[in-house]
Amino acid sequence: MPAMTFDLFSDTELPPRPPQQIADSAWLLPGFVDTRRAEAIVALLRRLVRQAPLRRLQTRGGHWMSVETASCGRYGWISDRAGYGYSERDPVSGQPWPEMPPLLRQLAQDGARQAGFADFAPDCCLINGYRPGAKMGLHQDRDERDFSQPIVSLSLGLPAIFLWGGLQRSDPVRRIGLMHGDLMVWGGPSRLVYHGVAPLRPGRHPLLGEWRLNLTFRRAR
Numbered sequence: 001m002p003a004m005t006f007d008l009f010s011d012t013e014l015p016p017r018p019p020q021q022i023a024d025s026a027w028l029l030p031g032f033v034d035t036r037r038a039e040a041i042v043a044l045l046r047r048l049v050r051q052a053p054l055r056r057l058q059t060r061g062g063h064w065m066s067v068e069t070a071s072c073g074r075y076g077w078i079s080d081r082a083g084y085g086y087s088e089r090d091p092v093s094g095q096p097w098p099e100m101p102p103l104l105r106q107l108a109q110d111g112a113r114q115a116g117f118a119d120f121a122p123d124c125c126l127i128n129g130y131r132p133g134a135k136m137g138l139h140q141d142r143d144e145r146d147f148s149q150p151i152v153s154l155s156l157g158l159p160a161i162f163l164w165g166g167l168q169r170s171d172p173v174r175r176i177g178l179m180h181g182d183l184m185v186w187g188g189p190s191r192l193v194y195h196g197v198a199p200l201r202p203g204r205h206p207l208l209g210e211w212r213l214n215l216t217f218r219r220a221r
């Protein structure tokens with residue numbers, strides 16, 4: 001008898017997962033993007049990273065992040081030994097960041113609206129590329145001007161365990177599974193929670209191979 005196999009990445013073979021409220025103004029919208037729309041998004045991203053390549057960034061302290069990063073939109077997030085923050089130009093090319101594709105902007109706005117944020121106008125989409133072993137330590141996102149604007153994130157490719165803490169670094173951390181196509185929206189009182197990503201497990205995704213891509217949409221300025 002052939003071995004039984006389950007396609008853990010297919011949105012047709014998993015039971016539906018309903019929207020889940022993680023905390024006050026924090027929502028996980030599982031499978032927000034279906035396989036076909038994910039393919040269209042990945043096609044856009046392949047073009048985009050030819051213009052603004054994924055690259056590893058150095059922290060102020062001189063450590064190299066394990067995640068590879070690029071941006072699109074008016075602002076991109078960069079870090080080096082001189083400091084970190086938002087920039088209108090990609091230091092690799094010296095050029096403005098690629099425009100945010102309307103499909104992505106619309107997706108972020110639709111997700112934000114479903115979570116109760118009516119007029120989210122992102123001016124930055126940060127693209128984080130994770131290879132197996134890559135991780136993101138617990139941190140707050142506080143380089144943006146207006147904390148009343150939410151952050152919207154889309155996960156693509158290999159699954160990850162998202163670490164969701166509290167407003168103090170020492171608060172207990174919850175582990176939340178994030179799969180291809182899942183959208184998260186964080187705003188209001190959850191906007192400044194500590195969060196991170198556990199080291200990515202090895203694996204291959206049918207669309208993205210040995211990658212997890214996470215898009216985070218922000219209002220930087």
Ligand code: MD3
Pocket residue numbers: 126128136140141151153184186190191192193194195196197214216
């Ligand atoms: C909760 N990225 O780029 S996205 C980041 O999967 C970042 O690449 C992670 O944290 C990733 O800064 C997580 C989800 C996310 C983003 C921002 C948040 C969750 C958040 C800000 C406040 C609270």
Ligand code: FE
Pocket residue numbers: 139140141195
């Ligand atoms: Fe973050």
